[in-house]
Structures are given as C-alpha cells and as structure tokens.
Amino acid sequence: MPTLLEVGQRVAVAIEAVDGERGFRRRLLELGLCPGTTVRVTNVAPLGDPLEIEVRGGRLSIRRDEAAQIRVRR
Amino acid sequence: MTATRHIALLGNPNTGKTSVWNGLTGGNAKVGNYPGVTVDRRAAPLRGHPDLELVDVPGAYSLVARSADEQIALDVALGLNGQPAPAAVVVCVDATQLARSLYILVQLQELGVRCVVALTMADEAGPAAPDAGALAAELGCPVVPVVGRTGVGLTALRQAVVAAAAITTAEPARWRWTPSPALAAKLATVRAAFPTSWPASDGLALWALQCVGDDELAAVPPAVRDAVVAAAPDAAVDDEAVLGRYRWLDDRIAVLMKTAVDRRRTERIDRVLLHRGLGLVIFAAVMFVLFMTLFAWSDPAITFIEDRFAWLGQQVRDVLPDGLLEDFLVNGVIDGVGAVIVFLPQIVLLFFLLGLLEDFGYLARVAYLMDRIMRTMGLSGRAFVPMLSGFACAVPAVMATRTMERQRDRILTMMVIPLMTCSARLPVYTLVIAALFPSQTFGGLSTKGLLMVAMYAFSVVTALAAAWVLARVVKPLKAKRLPFVIELPPYRAPRLRDVGRMMLAKTWSFLREAGTVILACTIALWALLYFPRDTPAGAPDYAALAAAAPDDEARAAVEHARDAALLEHSYGAQLGKAIEPAIAPLGFDWKIGVGIIGAFAAREVFVSTLGVIHGVGDDEGSLRQRLTDERGPDGAVVYTPLVGLSLMVFFALACQCMSTLGVIKRETGGYRWPLFLLGYMTALAWVASFLVFQVGRLLGF
Numbered sequence: 001m002p003t004l005l006e007v008g009q010r011v012a013v014a015i016e017a018v019d020g021e022r023g024f025r026r027r028l029l030e031l032g033l034c035p036g037t038t039v040r041v042t043n044v045a046p047l048g049d050p051l052e053i054e055v056r057g058g059r060l061s062i063r064r065d066e067a068a069q070i071r072v073r074r
Numbered sequence: 075m076t077a078t079r080h081i082a083l084l085g086n087p088n089t090g091k092t093s094v095w096n097g098l099t100g101g102n103a104k105v106g107n108y109p110g111v112t113v114d115r116r117a118a119p120l121r122g123h124p125d126l127e128l129v130d131v132p133g134a135y136s137l138v139a140r141s142a143d144e145q146i147a148l149d150v151a152l153g154l155n156g157q158p159a160p161a162a163v164v165v166c167v168d169a170t171q172l173a174r175s176l177y178i179l180v181q182l183q184e185l186g187v188r189c190v191v192a193l194t195m196a197d198e199a200g201p202a203a204p205d206a207g208a209l210a211a212e213l214g215c216p217v218v219p220v221v222g223r224t225g226v227g228l229t230a231l232r233q234a235v236v237a238a239a240a241i242t243t244a245e246p247a248r249w250r251w252t253p254s255p256a257l258a259a260k261l262a263t264v265r266a267a268f269p270t271s272w273p274a275s276d277g278l279a280l281w282a283l284q285c286v287g288d289d290e291l292a293a294v295p296p297a298v299r300d301a302v303v304a305a306a307p308d309a310a311v312d313d314e315a316v317l318g319r320y321r322w323l324d325d326r327i328a329v330l331m332k333t334a335v336d337r338r339r340t341e342r343i344d345r346v347l348l349h350r351g352l353g354l355v356i357f358a359a360v361m362f363v364l365f366m367t368l369f370a371w372s373d374p375a376i377t378f379i380e381d382r383f384a385w386l387g388q389q390v391r392d393v394l395p396d397g398l399l400e401d402f403l404v405n406g407v408i409d410g411v412g413a414v415i416v417f418l419p420q421i422v423l424l425f426f427l428l429g430l431l432e433d434f435g436y437l438a439r440v441a442y443l444m445d446r447i448m449r450t451m452g453l454s455g456r457a458f459v460p461m462l463s464g465f466a467c468a469v470p471a472v473m474a475t476r477t478m479e480r481q482r483d484r485i486l487t488m489m490v491i492p493l494m495t496c497s498a499r500l501p502v503y504t505l506v507i508a509a510l511f512p513s514q515t516f517g518g519l520s521t522k523g524l525l526m527v528a529m530y531a532f533s534v535v536t537a538l539a540a541a542w543v544l545a546r547v548v549k550p551l552k553a554k555r556l557p558f559v560i561e562l563p564p565y566r567a568p569r570l571r572d573v574g575r576m577m578l579a580k581t582w583s584f585l586r587e588a589g590t591v592i593l594a595c596t597i598a599l600w601a602l603l604y605f606p607r608d609t610p611a612g613a614p615d616y617a618a619l620a621a622a623a624p625d626d627e628a629r630a631a632v633e634h635a636r637d638a639a640l641l642e643h644s645y646g647a648q649l650g651k652a653i654e655p656a657i658a659p660l661g662f663d664w665k666i667g668v669g670i671i672g673a674f675a676a677r678e679v680f681v682s683t684l685g686v687i688h689g690v691g692d693d694e695g696s697l698r699q700r701l702t703d704e705r706g707p708d709g710a711v712v713y714t715p716l717v718g719l720s721l722m723v724f725f726a727l728a729c730q731c732m733s734t735l736g737v738i739k740r741e742t743g744g745y746r747w748p749l750f751l752l753g754y755m756t757a758l759a760w761v762a763s764f765l766v767f768q769v770g771r772l773l774g775f
Contacts (some may be wrong), residue, residue, distance in 0.1 A: 022309050023140060027557045029316040030136045032174045046350045047446035057335050058171050059562040061442040066557045
C-alpha cells in the first residue's frame with residue numbers, strides 16, 4: 001500500500017491508516033487525518049520539504065517523514 | 075456587588091479569536107503568565123459586564139496535552155490547577171473549517187462544559203456558510219455568527235454569553251459516540267482514582283487515558299497515573315475516541331456546509347508566494363525589510379530617545395551639585411530608564427510587522443518555506459523570524475518566540491538567539507578591530523572587513539551548533555516525536571486595530587515585567603562601579619590640580635585621571651582585579667575585566683567603561699590610540715591582535731547583557747532559564763577564548 005509521500009501531486013487519495021508512535025498518530029488523527037478522509041498533496045516547498053496537503057477543505061504543511069507514516073489507497 | 079465569574083475563550087489557531095477577544099472586551103486587559111509555562115494569560119472584563127471576566131486561552135486544536143503549556147486549555151476550561159472554574163466557554167469556530175474547529179467543542183461537551191459558539195469567518199465562507207440555527211440545533215448550544223471586520227454579531231454574542239453564564243443548573247455531559255464496553259471499563263477504573271478536586275466524569279477519565287503516559291504533565295496525581303497504567307490504554311483508545319468524534323462531525327455537521335468553500339484567491343496568492351523561484355525572492359525581500367527595520371530603520375527613533383535621556387541627564391547635572399545624588403539620578407536612574415525605553419522602537423516595529431504578517435497568513439508560509447533549514451538544528455520553520463531578529467537585538471527576538479506553538483521550541487530558540495551577532499556587539503568589534511589589528515589587505519579585501527564578516531559567520535555557526543547540542547543534551551529541550559503539522563490559513567486582510575492592540579499589550583508587558591528587572595540591574599551595576607568613591611591613598615589632589623590647570627584641555631586630562639582613579643578603586647574594579655586570575659589565561663588584564671563587568675548593562679558600554687578606566691574619558695579615538703600604545707611593566711605590547719581576537723570571541727559567546735536575561739526571565743516566568751543561559755554561555759565563552767589565546771600563543775602569535 002503506498003504512503004502519502006509516494007503518490008503524486010494533485011492526486012486525491014483516501015487515508016487507509018496512520019502509523020507511528022501513539023502520541024504522533026493521535027495528533028494527526030485529531031487534525032482530521034482519519035482513515036477514510038480524502039487527502040491531496042497540493043504543493044512541495046521550494047527546498048523539497050515539507051509538503052502542502054489539502055484535507056477537509058483546509059491546507060496543512062506536513063514534513064516528508066510524517067507523510068511517509070500515512071498509508072493511502074487510490 | 076456580585077463576585078467576579080469567569081468566561082474562557084477557546085478555539086483553533088487562525089479562527090479570528092483575537093478579533094472576538096477585542097470585540098468582547100473593552101480594554102483594561104491584565105496580561106500575566108500561566109504559572110510555570112511560557113504562555114501569556116490575558117484576562118479582561120466583558121464589555122458592559124464588569125462582573126464577568128473573559129480569560130483568553132492560546133489557540134489549540136484539542137484538549138489532549140503532553141506538556142504543561144498544552145494542558146492550559148483543559149485547566150482553564152474545567153477550572154483545575156488554580157484556574158477559576160468558568161461559568162461558560164466561548165469557542166471560536168471557523169465557518170470555513172467546521173469539522174476541525176468543532177472537534178475541541180465535542181471534547182468540551184463530553185466534559186460537561188457549557189459552550190457558546192462564536193461562528194467566525196462566515197463572510198469568507200460566503201454561500202457555503204452553514205445556517206446558525208441548524209448548527210445550534212445539532213450542537214445543543216447557542217451559535218452566534220460574528221464578523222470581526224465589521225463587528226456584526228458581537229452584541230448578540232455578548233448577550234448569549236451573559237445568558238449562558240446566568241444558568242445555574244449543571245451542564246449535562248454530551249457524548250457523540252458510545253464507548254465500547256472495554257473502554258467503558260477502563261474509564262470507570264481511572265475515574266475511581268480521581269482526587270476529590272477533580273470532577274468524577276468519564277470525559278476527564280478519557281482525557282487522562284489519552285494524555286498520561288509519555289507526558290510532562292505536572293499536575294496529574296500519582297493515583298491517577300497508576301490507574302492509567304493499570305488500564306493499559308493503547309492506540310485503540312485513540313482510534314475509538316478520535317474517529318468516533320469525527321464520524322459524528324462528518325455525518326451531522328459537515329453536511330451543513332452548503333457548498334465547498336471558495337479558496338481560489340488563496341491558491342492564486344500561494345502560486346506566487348510559495349513559488350520555487352519568485353516565492354523565495356519575495357521571501358528574501360520581506361525578511362530584508364523586517365531585518366532592516368530592526369537593524370537600521372529604527373535607528374533615528376533610538377538615537378532620539380538616547381539624545382533625550384542624555385539631555386535630561388545634563389539638565390539634572392546642571393541643577394544638582396556634584397555628588398552621590400546627582401550621580402545616582404543621572405547614571406543610575408535616568409540611564410536605567412533610558413536603557414529600558416531604548417528598546418521600544420524595535421519592539422513596537424517588530425510586533426507591528428509580525429502582527430501584519432501573522433494576520434495576513436504569511437508567517438505560517440515563512441515556517442513552511444524555512445522548515446527544511448531550521449529542522450537541521452532541531453527547530454521548526456517558526457524559529458526563523460526570531461533567529462533573524464536576533465541579528466538586530468536579542469530582546470525583541472526573544473519576545474518574538476511567542477509566535478511559536480510549542481514551549482520546548484520557544485525555550486530552545488531563546489537559548490540560542492543571544493549567540494547571534496546583535497547590533498550592540500558591533501561597537502565592541504569596531505573598537506577592537508580598529509585598535510588592535512593592522513591595516514592589511516588579503517586577496518584584495520581588507521583584513522578588518524574580513525574579520526567583521528568572520529565574526530558574523532562565527533555567530534551563525536555557533537548558534538546552529540548550540541541548538542543542535544542543547545536539543546540533544548538538555549532534557550527539557552529534547553525533541554519530541556510529534557508531527558510538525560501546521561495550518562496554512564487562507565490569506566486575510568490584516569486588521570490594524572487588532573495588530574495595534576497586540577503591539578501595545580506586548581510593549582506594556584515588556585515595560586512592566588522586563589523593564590523593572592533591567593532598571594534594577596542598571597542601578598545595581600551603577601552602585602558597583604560608583605562606590606566607595608575614594609581615590610587610593612597617595613593619589614594627587616585632583617581638585618587642586620584641576621583648579622591650577624592652565625586651559626580646558628589640561629583640566630579635562632586631570633578630570634579623566636580622577637575618574638580613572640575613582641573607577642579603579644570601585645567595588646566593580648576590585649571585582650575585576652579579583653577575577654584577573656580567571657581571565658588572564660584568556661589574555662585579558664583587569665581593565666578588560668572591569669569593562670566586561672560594565673558591559674552587563676549593554677555590550678556597547680564596554681567601550682565607554684574601558685575609556686574611563688584608561689583615563690581618556692569617552693573619546694573613542696584616544697581610546698584606540700591608548701589601547702594600541704599600552705605597554706606592560708616589561709615593555710611588551712599588552713593588547714596584541716591575539717588578545718583582540720580572544721576578546722571578540724568572548725563577546726560573541728558570553729551573555730553580556732542583563733536586558734536579554736531580564737526579558738527571558740519575563741518570557742519563561744522564572745530565573746531557571748536565564749541562569750542556565752548565563753551559565754552555559756559564560757562557560758562556552760571562557761573555554762573558546764582560552765583555546766584561542768593559548769593555541770594562538772603556542773603558534774607564536
């Protein structure tokens with residue numbers, strides 16, 4: 001299963017699961033990155049990291065290693 | 075007169091909470107600090123209702139906390155740990171971000187907290203905006219749409235708050251999901267261990283199950299900790315709670331949004347401001363303006379203030395006879411107040427610009443653009459602006475760390491900002507370079523210019539290295555494995571009134587809390603260098619010599635000699651002599667030691683103190699000559715270029731600035747961090763200067 005880091009820009013995908021240590025994944029879940037939610041990478045910062053993602057109609061900045069913890073399905 | 079009751083104001087960041095705060099209160103805000111954390115506590119009476127006090131809570135997405143600063147939201151909402159229990163909580167809910175901004179409200183309702191929703195950004199949501207009545211019916215609490223820009227809805231919001239505060243019956247806990255039997259059993263175990271001061275609610279038991287574990291919460295009783303450990307909560311608890319809440323929000327609330335929110339304007343602006351090339355150019359230009367404002371453009375105001383205080387001092391000198399009172403007023407009180415006021419131009423300008431950039435939405439983009447660089451030293455992109463400001467002055471830069479979300483990041487940034495080459499170090503470097511280094515060129519560039527550039531580069535490298543080391547060695551500064559997700563809010567026109575009020579509040583809290591510390595230190599330092607005001611035994615009769623002087627020049631020379639003798643005999647100079655064995659291995663004599671002590675008032679004071687102790691008054695040209703010509707008893711040059719280099723390294727690394735220490739004491743709410751800063755920087759400076767001087771000597775310089 002690909003991670004959010006591996007899908008291309010502008011591709012809408014659904015979150016399958018969030019991995020990682022408990023406090024880390026709880027933060028992401030509480031920001032609305034729940035399984036089933038649609039998410040899209042909209043931009044990459046000029047220095048290559050972090051990514052800008054669209055979720056629930058808002059924009060968030062998320063680091064690459066954090067995006068690698070989010071498994072998605074197309 | 076009824077007793078004051080409290081209303082808390084909560085909400086996600088970027089939901090227009092500041093506008094709501096300004097709309098609900100009528101000035102007279104009391105700004106303090108929550109105990110033990112680097113978070114401002116603002117409280118002010120509700121406009122027209124002096125018996126209701128509104129308490130501001132820093133923006134938060136959730137009540138779940140791992141550190142003491144995050145726990146404030148819960149403490150204020152429930153009235154725990156010394157906070158007064160609120161009669162109601164106003165929750166700012168962004169109409170363009172309904173589900174995410176209502177998440178914290180769902181948590182509050184599980185805890186049985188009485189809520190009033192201020193529905194902000196309804197104008198921005200436009201046709202997508204949800205119907206307030208339908209939203210209120212789903213949430214079971216009042217919903218008042220407000221437009222901060224125009225003030226529409228604020229009166230209705232105040233009325234709703236007053237009505238909610240008047241309800242005397244207990245608010246029932248509302249759960250939007252049903253815990254599984256396994257979770258319900260865990261909740262019961264934890265709840266049974268609560269102290270009597272905690273409400274015995276399942277909501278609080280769930281909070282403990284989610285927060286206790288790998289945390290730094292100070293106020294959780296051991297019995298509760300043991301019960302949580304016994305209940306063995308795991309990720310399944312989080313899934314159940316968080317996903318249960320969002321499922322309800324998605325099913326019942328998200329459908330109230332009439333269409334998708336139009337974000338095209340923000341997207342268009344982002345295409346330019348976050349562009350790979352143009353975006354970075356604009357970023358550099360904005361940072362240049364910010365930096366020049368602090369570094370150069372605030373100079374006329376600073377000079378004006380310095381001139382006014384110098385004028386005031388002269389007036390006092392003219393009126394009062396020479397003596398203790400005159401010197402105390404001029405060099406203690408007036409200089410001390412001046413030393414505080416002189417920071418105001420930079421603080422006012424920096425917070426005005428920061429307020430504009432934050433409200434517009436650009437500060438979050440700065441963090442996004444710079445995160446890659448700042449994370450290499452264990453910080454986030456939010457640390458960039460405070461660090462950059464440190465090149466001008468550490469005092470406003472330390473205050474700017476309030477724009478960072480996490481306490482650990484704020485403190486780590488504060489601990490390295492004073493290493494940046496601030497403008498007060500420049501007069502010291504200029505003097506040392508001009509007096510002690512020969513004019514040579516090196517590859518077509520002057521050595522003096524290269525040295526100055528090298529000192530800047532040195533400060534950046536040491537600041538980055540110090541952050542890297544501190545983040546690994548000092549326990550409270552260790553990085554947590556938490557996501558660095560930040561919101562990139564829509565671009566919004568800044569409101570000058572909100573920016574202005576924030577700027578004034580910052581300035582006032584600096585004057586009241588840091589200013590008093592700085593003034594007290596200036597007076598203490600004055601006393602150290604003034605008393606006992608004796609000339610050594612066997613000194614010539616300076617008064618007679620001055621009277622006999624043939625011209626002004628000769629009289630000035632006598633006065634300079636007298637001032638040098640008085641200073642040399644002061645407690646401060648005795649201290650300088652006492653520490654000479656400690657600073658001799660760095661290449662410093664006791665005169666430099668006195669200069670270093672005087673420089674605690676402000677680094678540039680090193681130059682004038684050195685001038686007085688060398689008997690040349692405040693003429694910098696004579697001081698340079700004097701330093702170049704100074705010979706020891708054996709006829710050797712005292713101040714060699716190697717001593718100069720060692721001295722510059724010392725000034726680059728030592729925390730020679732009580733104003734920085736004063737402002738860090740104010741921002742961290744205690745003496746622990748400023749003392750740590752003073753200790754580690756002094757040790758670092760001593761070791762580095764020692765190495766420079768001793769290695770340099772071995773190499774034959």
